[in-house]
Amino acid sequence: MxxxxxxxxxxxxxxxxxxxxxxxxxxxxxxxxxxxxxxxxxxxxxxxxxxxxxxxxxxxxxxxxxxxxPRMVLRTDAFRLHRSLRKSIQSLLRAGRLEVRFDHDFEQVIHTCSHMPRAGQSGTWILPAMVHAYIRLHQAGVAHSVETWIDGELVGGLYAINLGAMVFGESMFSRQSNASKMALAALAAFCRAQQIPLIDCQQDTPHLASLGGQLMPRQTFLQHVQKTTQLATPNWKFEPIYWQNLLGEHSPPA
CATH class of the missing domain: 3.30.70.3550 (Leucyl/phenylalanyl-tRNA-protein transferase, N-terminal domain)
Incomplete structure (x- = not known):
């Protein structure tokens, strides 16, 4: 029964x-x-x-x-950079067209995420109260944006929560093909450089699984959160050298 x-x-x-x-x-x-x-x-x-x-x-x-x-997580050392995305990033970097910015325009990122239509969804969970709450978190230094700028235009990005050495991903948007994936790749590269091993993705989706996301038992996840949130918080600034670990030793600078 x-x-x-x-x-x-x-x-x-x-x-x-x-x-x-x-x-x-x-x-x-x-x-x-x-x-x-x-x-x-x-x-x-x-x-x-x-x-x-x-x-x-x-x-x-x-x-x-x-x-x-279980909880969907992305181990930063297991981020799956597909060959086509790698080539796109490298080509844009060589041409000087791609720039990754952190926290340059958090409000535009979260507002765009809240209005971006998504397959299978008729509305948004990023309601005005949520937008205002996460803007306050950003002002408190807890919420951050990772932004993909191509030819001087914001074309994609994501926002996330950071406590200590733990990053909790929230939402992404793209105005151009692969722009949100470039932002996630940049976040993975940053986390590797800052020795942040895990990004929380919350929900199990095929898109995240294709990028290396995997399920973790909640108890294991909570033990990781308890340990890493006590560590030092990184300086949220993206350095072009961070690409090298992800793209290869001889990758061009941004």
Whole structure:
């Protein structure tokens, strides 16, 4: 006999999150759902990410908090740079057309991510309240943008959360073919240079799997988060030399 769905915890502002082990399981309607309610202020979001919890909800819903099991992650040393993408990056770098910028225009990146149409989705989870919350995180030095600029134009990018030596990827956009993949490649190169071994990807998707993403048991993921969030936070600046580790020793500078 199927067990009844457990009651979902409701959070008041400032209230601590329940243990992640109480998140709904694979037999429940929304596996990984942990709690609802609360607020999207800086302190709550930092507390959430440091415990492997993230917000994700749609218009008309309360704030929903998740801790999925297993967790989709990208080991930075396993990032899969496909041959065609490698050639595109190298060609653009040789021509002096490609530049990677960190935190140059975080607000444009997150606003573009929130409005970018996506296959199979009729709306967005990056609602105005989420946009404002992550802009506040950016102002607090916790959220960062990785931006692909080609011929002086912002054509793709992503934003992510950074706590210590842990990076939590959030959303990407492309206005040009492969532009978001170039941003992710740059993030992987930066993380390798800064000895950041793992990027959290939250959700299992074929796109992330094609780039080297893999599933990790939640308990293993949480142990990694607990350890790495206590380490020093890197300086969020992309140096062209970071490409060399990803593209090869003789890659051209940006």
């Amino acid at each position: 199927r067990q009844p769905t457990p009651a979902l915890a409701w959070l008041e502002p400032g209230q601590a999150f329940p243990p992640v082990e109480t998140a709904w399981g694979p037999q429940d309607p929304a596996p990984g759902l942990l709690a609802a309610g609360g607020v999207l202020d800086v302190a709550t979001l930092v507390s959430a990410y440091s415990q492997g919890i993230f917000p994700w909800y749609s218009a008309g819903q309360p704030i929903l908090w998740w801790s999925t099991d």
